[in-house]
Amino acid sequence: MNILVCMKQVQDNAVAPKLDPATGRVVTQGVETMVSPFDLNALEAGLKLAEEHGGEVSVLAMGDEESKITLRIGLSMGAEKAYLVSDPALEDSDPWATAYTLAKAISSIGTFDVILCGKQAIDDDAGQVGAGIAEQLGISQISYVNEIREATADSLTAKRVAPTGEEVVQAALPVLLTCEKSLNEPRYATLKRTRMANRMEIPVLDCAAIGADTAKVGKNSPSTVQKRYMPAPRQSGELLRGDAEEIGKLAVVKLVEQKVI
Ligand SMILES: Cc1cc2nc3c(=O)[nH]c(=O)nc-3n(C[C@H](O)[C@H](O)[C@H](O)COP(=O)(O)OP(=O)(O)OC[C@H]3O[C@@H](n4cnc5c(N)ncnc54)[C@H](O)[C@@H]3O)c2cc1C
Structure with a gap:
């Protein structure tokens, strides 16, 4: 089974994002990074499928050279191959x-039975x-997967989370x-895999190499x-003191004043 996992490098979520007032962009220089957490679940699922059904796992990221850090984490967890798509023309991609670029990269790297992504970055x-x-490649997709039930030579069955409950879906490979x-x-x-991952060459593919139209x-x-901004900080609330009856009456007066009720 040939498996590919898309892994995105993101800013460490322990660091509050800052906007550059001049450019309106999020400041990324010098900020700690991490792998988008759902992508680690995607990779784990891919590694388990390869262990159970044979085959190998490749990891793919689109980003700058820094994204090799994420790919090396993928390699150190068990992926066999890693690919970085990087090109100045990709800056400001929506x-x-x-999706178009990653689909082009996937098609140029090889053929895969299962492609895994996080549910969101x-x-x-x-x-x-x-x-x-999935749309660009014209293949089936199962979103919000929380259990992989069965994989055969030509299909995969998974349980997905839906607003109305859970669904078990079978899709063709x-x-x-x-x-x-x-x-x-x-x-x-x-440790052994981490050492190996740090030594591995990671091919960098630009738009021309994957046939992506700039x-x-x-x-x-x-x-x-159109605009990126930090919302104004919320004002602190007002603490009402007294016994329950007094607080209740005062709360009603204030809610009426604010036109909430
Ligand atoms: C108009 C516009 C301009 C933008 N300009 C920039 C910019 O200049 N620089 C910038 O960094 N971001 C930019 N962004 C954001 C960036 O393009 C988004 O990261 C991208 O659109 C994907 O959305 P998302 O990260 O929310 O991915 P989601 O759709 O939430 O991601 C779902 C999954 O897709 C996979 N995935 C997503 N992105 C990647 C990736 N890059 N590599 C590998 N796998 C991936 C992962 O498995 C991830 O878990 C821009 C967004 C818009 C709308």
């Missing part, structure tokens, strides 16, 4: 352009890229899954961010 939270890749945190517990990297990506993406 989710459609990101924790920095931009679009939750669109996995579905977009090749299939793309977007993964929930509850799907599994990602494994730790071993007229469709980056600044030419179908959507643009």
